[in-house]
Amino acid sequence: MKILFRVIVFLIAFSLVAACSLPLKPTILPAAMNSPTIAVSPTTNASQRTNQFGFFVGKPEKALNAKALKPLTDIGNVGWVRLNVGLGVNGQDYTPYLAAGFNVILTIINKDPNNIVTDYGTPKDYPAAGFPFQKKDQYQQDVHTLLQPALTYLQQGRQVWVQAENEEIDATVEPGALYWRGTDAQYLAESQAFYEAVKSVSPKFQVVLTSFASYMLDFLDNPNDAGHAHGLQHVTLLLSQAKYDALDLHFYGCVEDIPAKIKTIKGLAPSGQPTTWISTENGGPDFRCKSTPATWKQDLAQFEQLEATQLPGRLSACLENGGRICLWFSFYDLTNASDTFSHFGVINLDSNPPQKKPAYAAYQAFIAKQQK
DSSP: OHHHHHHHHHHHHHHHHHHHHSOOOOOOOOHHHHOOOOOOOTTOOGGGOOSSEEEEEESHHHHHHTTOHHHHHHTSOOOEEEEEEEETOSSOOOHHHHHTTOEEEEEEEEOOTTSOOOTTOOTTTOTTOBOOOSOHHHHHHHHHHHHGGGHHHHHTTOOEEEEESSSOOOTTTSTTOSSBOSOHHHHHHHHHHHHHHHHHHOTTSEEEOOOBOHHHHHHHTOTTSTTHHHHHHHHHHHHHHSOOSBEEEEEOSOGGGHHHHHHHHHHHOOTTSOOOEEEEEEOOOOTTSTTOOSOTTTOHHHHHHHHHHHHHHHHHHHHHTTOSOEEESOSBOOSSSOGGGTTOOSEETTSSSOEEOHHHHHHHHHHHHHTO
16 A cells, blocks of 8 residues: 555656646736836826826837937926837837826837738838738737736826827828828728727726828818818728727817817717727927918928917817817927928927927926916
8 A cells, every 4th residue: 555655646746747847838818917027217206297288209219319308307297198109110118208107198000020911002112101910819919018018007007098000091092191001991900909909908008099180180171172071981980980998189280270170070979989089199380371471491480489379279279179188299390201290399309408499388388377
């Protein structure tokens, strides 16, 4: 009996050792179990960054590499920043903004060279564009991996809203579309996959529908415009069939037109779909409006002063008409944009140190007024 007992004990022990040495099948664990440990600056005071205003910052490394994070921190109570991040693109760490106390909106653009459909162009032809995925599971895993570093900050009370693609429009209808090289049907498939992936990481993430461009909102309000019919069809399709928690409206054009654009979108929202809306791009002055006396090329100083004058009115139009988050476009002047969007920043990063424009002080005054 003693011999038999020893044999049984030996066999059990051997089985346990063998089991522990077997390779495990990789799985996606629940978000809380996969949460990484991230060092957060002890000087961060997240309670100071609670309002609904902020800035489009662009690529995460842009402002950081240009040492613009300090002016962004110093400007006042900036509650939010929006960042563009690409799947399959290295070196885009958005966590420094979360560590600094900002809430973040991530516009996630599918650029993974191993998982894109290039029927309507390539990344070389359209470097700013997102592309439909080939494999849903790979796309969802890429989204999951990208969002993992945000979990620690969600647990600390920071908010992270995420968006699939910027200003999506069907490339078969708009051949020159800059930001999406696929069809509406392909975007709806991505929207579904994106929503599932995001919520599997954490239900605390809020999913934002692709942004409606300012020109698209212009189409909706002008039945005589050639783009009206398609604009109406496009917006109605996405509002009714995409998966999202909130909408994103972009406002350029004339500041006085913003309330009407918001009213139009509210009227098109189908029953049962979310009606929360945000604006991650709102900038001016637009030289196409009568209220803009000169382009920046004609008189840059006058243009920048008018920008400072319009900033509170544009952000107020967002706030007073129900915008949950109202961002200015952009924090810094763009250097590779079209003439229309080149000088909407509140600082100029090309100077050393970064030059604060009149709009920088206008933002500070606007925020101080909101806090009274």
